[in-house]
Amino acid sequence: MGIGGQDIGRRDRSATPADPRSSGVGPAVSPAAHHQWSGAGLGSVSAVQVRSAVIPAAGLGTRFLPVTKAVPKELMPIGDTPAIQIIIDEALGAGIDHIVVVSSRSKPAIERYFEADDELVRSLRDKGKDDVADRLASIGRDWRVTITYQDNPRGLGHAVGCAREAVGDEPFAVLLPDELMGDSSLLAQMNGVCSSTGGSVVGVKQVPRSQVSSYGVLDPSGPIDDDGVVPVQDLVEKPPVASAPSDLIIIGRYVLTPDVFDEIENLKPGSGGELQLTDALRAQAARSPFHGVLSRTARYDTGNPVGFLEAAIAFALRDPSMAAEMKAHLASLTF
Numbered sequence: 001m002g003i004g005g006q007d008i009g010r011r012d013r014s015a016t017p018a019d020p021r022s023s024g025v026g027p028a029v030s031p032a033a034h035h036q037w038s039g040a041g042l043g044s045v046s047a048v049q050v051r052s053a054v055i056p057a058a059g060l061g062t063r064f065l066p067v068t069k070a071v072p073k074e075l076m077p078i079g080d081t082p083a084i085q086i087i088i089d090e091a092l093g094a095g096i097d098h099i100v101v102v103s104s105r106s107k108p109a110i111e112r113y114f115e116a117d118d119e120l121v122r123s124l125r126d127k128g129k130d131d132v133a134d135r136l137a138s139i140g141r142d143w144r145v146t147i148t149y150q151d152n153p154r155g156l157g158h159a160v161g162c163a164r165e166a167v168g169d170e171p172f173a174v175l176l177p178d179e180l181m182g183d184s185s186l187l188a189q190m191n192g193v194c195s196s197t198g199g200s201v202v203g204v205k206q207v208p209r210s211q212v213s214s215y216g217v218l219d220p221s222g223p224i225d226d227d228g229v230v231p232v233q234d235l236v237e238k239p240p241v242a243s244a245p246s247d248l249i250i251i252g253r254y255v256l257t258p259d260v261f262d263e264i265e266n267l268k269p270g271s272g273g274e275l276q277l278t279d280a281l282r283a284q285a286a287r288s289p290f291h292g293v294l295s296r297t298a299r300y301d302t303g304n305p306v307g308f309l310e311a312a313i314a315f316a317l318r319d320p321s322m323a324a325e326m327k328a329h330l331a332s333l334t335f
Contacts (some may be wrong), residue, residue: 063305148162157276171195179251189228200288204218
């Protein structure tokens with residue numbers, strides 16, 4: 001799936017939500033701050049279904065300079081697929097049909113990626129490259145994408161707040177693009193937990209106690225169950241090892257109820273003037289159901305060049321069109 005379909009290329013200056021390929025405090029977002037493309041073939045979705053996924057993508061990618069002066073990190077390829085498309089495919093696999101990309105006006109290539117290019121598709125077909133043409137035409141065909149802008153980045157809470165008008169009054173997912181997951185299973189389970197409890201959910205990973213001081217950590221209010229679901233009473237940002245309430249750290253997957261936007265509006269800027277999403281989640285956890293779900297799928301940290309390379313190799317090894325050649329190449333290396 002991807003941008004395509006009969007409405008592809010239509011830019012809508014509205015704030016209505018949108019859909020992706022299968023394989024100041026409380027930021028206000030004006031209607032003019034959006035570009036939206038609509039796709040055909042969207043089925044009906046029940047009121048409890050999580051329909052929208054927010055991808056914060058306004059960062060400068062400083063760890064990947066100088067290449068990110070010209071190419072957004074989110075468009076750098078993992079094999080032959082842009083990293084952002086892998087994130088989108090994960091969301092689609094979990095039943096989401098509306099992608100909200102929080103971008104920057106300094107990164108027009110992201111917007112361009114989602115625009116239809118009928119001439120290029122036609123040229124590829126004329127050359128007999130139907131597989132590539134089909135893949136290109138599929139971007140956004142059976143889902144919608146909305147791009148909104150974070151012109152003055154002030155932390156993750158601020159980025160999520162910029163998506164408020166596009167998301168609407170519904171639960172939604174947040175997928176951080178610096179983390180790639182092996183499949184959609186974690187996000188799908190989180191969607192189900194949100195629907196059944198009516199509260200927000202975070203993805204978590206169990207780590208050695210010695211590592212917890214580098215992460216946001218759950219303070220559980222009960223034991224983790226057989227499905228990996230744990231009730232949460234608080235979240236602690238980078239606690240000392242000795243006082244950490246658990247060994248469960250928050251990873252870059254969230255399914256949030258829409259009242260989080262009110263909490264974001266009420267945030268006071270922290271160090272560097274940033275609005276921290278964790279502070280808004282702590283307010284939710286203090287007054288309403290809140291859960292963590294333990295990830296049991298592969299996870300790749302692509303926020304640095306080595307992690308990005310590791311992810312590219314891992315994805316290539318599971319791609320039938322690349323695996324044999326990649327294995328042979330790796331076997332030929334000497335150290």
